[in-house]
Amino acid sequence: MGNGGEIGIIGLAVMGQNLALNFARHGFRVCVYNRTAERTEAFLRDRVREEPITPAYTLEEFVRCLEHPRRILLMVQAGSAVDQVIEALLPLLEPGDLVMDGGNSHYTDTERRMQRLAAHGIQFLGVGISGGEKGALLGPSIMPGGSPEAYGMVEGMLTRIAARSEEGPCCAYMGRGGAGHYVKMVHNAIEYAFMQGIAEAYDFMKTALGMSIEAIAETFERWNEGTLNAFLTELAARVLRYRDPESGDPLVERILDRAEQKGTGRWAAQSALELGVPTPTLTAAVFARTISHFKADRERIGATFPWPDRHTGPFSGEILSDLEAALNVVVLAAFSQGLWLLSEASRAYNYGTDRAEVLRVWRAGCIIRARWLGFLREVVREDPEDPHLLFSARFRAELQRRLPAAGRILQWAFEAGIPMPALSTAVDYVLAMRRSRLPANLIQAQRDAFGAHTYERIDRPGVFHTEWMD
Ligand SMILES: NC(=O)c1ccc[n+]([C@@H]2O[C@H](COP(=O)([O-])OP(=O)(O)OC[C@H]3O[C@@H](n4cnc5c(N)ncnc54)[C@H](OP(=O)(O)O)[C@@H]3O)[C@@H](O)[C@H]2O)c1
Structure with missing residues (x-):
């Protein structure tokens, strides 16, 4: 024409x-x-x-x-x-x-x-x-x-x-x-989790370690040189360095602590619940934004609920590398959950989504672009049909070597009264997924006891019901 x-x-x-x-x-x-x-x-x-x-x-x-x-x-x-x-x-x-x-x-x-x-x-x-x-x-x-x-x-x-x-x-x-919009929704859910992980690390450095905003920005810059190299890591440093033209203070410290959301994170959580895929870190990031909205309630409760709020140490010199490892755990868990969700959605909705291609498309241009994506793509390509990154020995090794540090950070965070929902759900997710026996047997027993919901046994096939109260 x-x-x-x-x-x-x-x-x-x-x-x-x-x-x-x-x-x-x-x-x-x-x-x-x-x-x-x-x-x-x-x-x-x-x-x-x-x-x-x-x-x-x-x-x-x-x-x-x-x-x-x-x-x-x-x-x-x-x-x-x-x-x-x-x-x-x-x-x-x-x-x-x-x-x-x-x-x-x-x-x-x-x-x-x-x-x-x-x-x-x-x-x-x-x-x-x-x-x-x-x-x-x-x-x-x-x-x-x-x-x-x-x-x-x-x-x-x-x-x-x-x-x-x-x-x-x-x-x-x-x-x-709807595969294109589904993938974008999962991208945004991972973005929520990554940002929540970064915010938790900032809170830890500020509240538990008493670091200045400049020192925190410097730390993110240093992390951006390593495995956490990512648009969002770099952006965190930039935003922290920006000074309010009026007061000369870091602008971020003058911003009201209420995070908005437009819905894609919530949709991903809803879809995960519908499909029965565990995405606790992605979902925790949505709830963290929701909790942030209750500013007046938080102030009212906090006024009569004393907690140390600032940790006095002593901290080992390794604490910042522990924190870096912990943020890596959040990022890896978020990708692991997001890709599992994509895999189930592709199966349930007949999308035919190639997750290696998804990871390739996320390599540049998008908000969650990160150095980890190259590695994750290699892991997915090892076995494209496999829903779990956690089945890959290389992926497990990356998590395993960082898990103890993540656990130490959580302990210190608890003592300092710092909520770290992205990190704690990431650690819980890995611990639960590596556990061959969970206490769900007791839950099944109770369900059967109050509602005759039946249970299965580990020592013989079939479906069983017991009159527990007799
Ligand atoms: N902003 C971002 O960074 C970003 C990133 C990725 C994706 N997106 C998505 O991209 C889309 C566009 O985003 P945006 O930020 O550029 O714009 P937006 O603020 O979401 O939408 C404004 C545009 O929509 C038009 N519009 C609204 N209601 C309309 C109606 N009933 N009939 C016809 N036109 C109507 C407006 O026209 P009028 O001028 O007449 O009001 C205007 O052109 C959104 O879905 C957004 O979620 C945004």
Whole structure:
């Protein structure tokens, strides 16, 4: 179709604008539309220079602007806005066109929308995009899911604008149905856990060790040179170093201690509960944010609940390397749980997700990019069908050598009154998964005693019930 737009973007908030510029700077002709015309005008005025970007001010104009088959990326607010835009677009589209949702949509919504559009012969991809506004402009990590044919229509374009690592472009087919948004949801859940682990380490250094913010920033910088090399480790140091222009103090110390969340972490926890996959560290990070919200309650309870709050030591000189090891345990446990969840979801929902590809796509561009990913990919590739990283001797060895240090940190944290939910669930998870016999036998006995729920025996097959009270 010659000079028509090769891709259309609907929604010109920060993500849509930056993705439009990214596509255009890679030479693709882009058509853009935003519900509110002023936003489109401001985008063209303030940010578009030589880039091949054509504005449209009605949806009719927008679809006319695009070559056939049309390829349209929605970057509107997740939720009902996506449905509203799809319904408005539907009468204007033709069979063979492709719609992509690049927002943080719930995977079940994606599957519903896919079916709705399929009934009209229109392809639909749920595309997870990570990297924030900077990533959108300079190279995000892209997680598309849907039919392989639909992915084939945009593979060349998406891989061009994606971040690159030494293992190739950070975009790959994540599987059928809502797989793309499912993978993005698990990415975000791991992000929650990683951030919670970092926050706990900061709290420990500040509260238990009485370290200055500068010294804590320096410690994160040092850790960023080693196994904890990761975007989030580096970001923690940067944020800690930033000074409030007014007071000259570290800005982070002036920020209210209430963490917000937009829902992807909670969705992952809900999905894990539904699928019966244990993700205690991912879930603990969600609850930690929830608890942070109860600031007034915490103040009220804390006022009459004395605890040391500051540890006086003596600490061994190794304490910071213990803490570094402990944060590694959190990160490894979070990936282990996230990848187990992905494996079960892929089986239950027939996604066909290749977790080695997921780890490759997370190597650069996204928020959880980290040095560990290369190692984790090797572990997954050793046995791609295996749901557990913990079945790998190499993976177990990495955890085992750090577990004693993690245990020491937890002991000190308890004495200093520092909650470390990410670390304690990570340690518990590993301890439980290495334990061939758990006390669940007593739970089964009690369930049978009060509710005749029956139990199995270890010394003979069958299902048993006992009249315990006789
Ligand atoms: N921000 C990030 O770092 C980031 C990272 C990864 C993924 N995401 C996801 O990417 C998507 C876009 O994020 P964002 O931060 O750029 O924007 P956003 O604030 O989530 O959404 C604002 C955009 O949605 C449009 N919109 C809202 N309701 C609409 C409706 N009923 N009909 C048509 N358009 C509607 C707005 O148009 P108007 O101008 O007319 O209001 C505006 O263009 C979201 O799903 C977000 O979760 C964001």
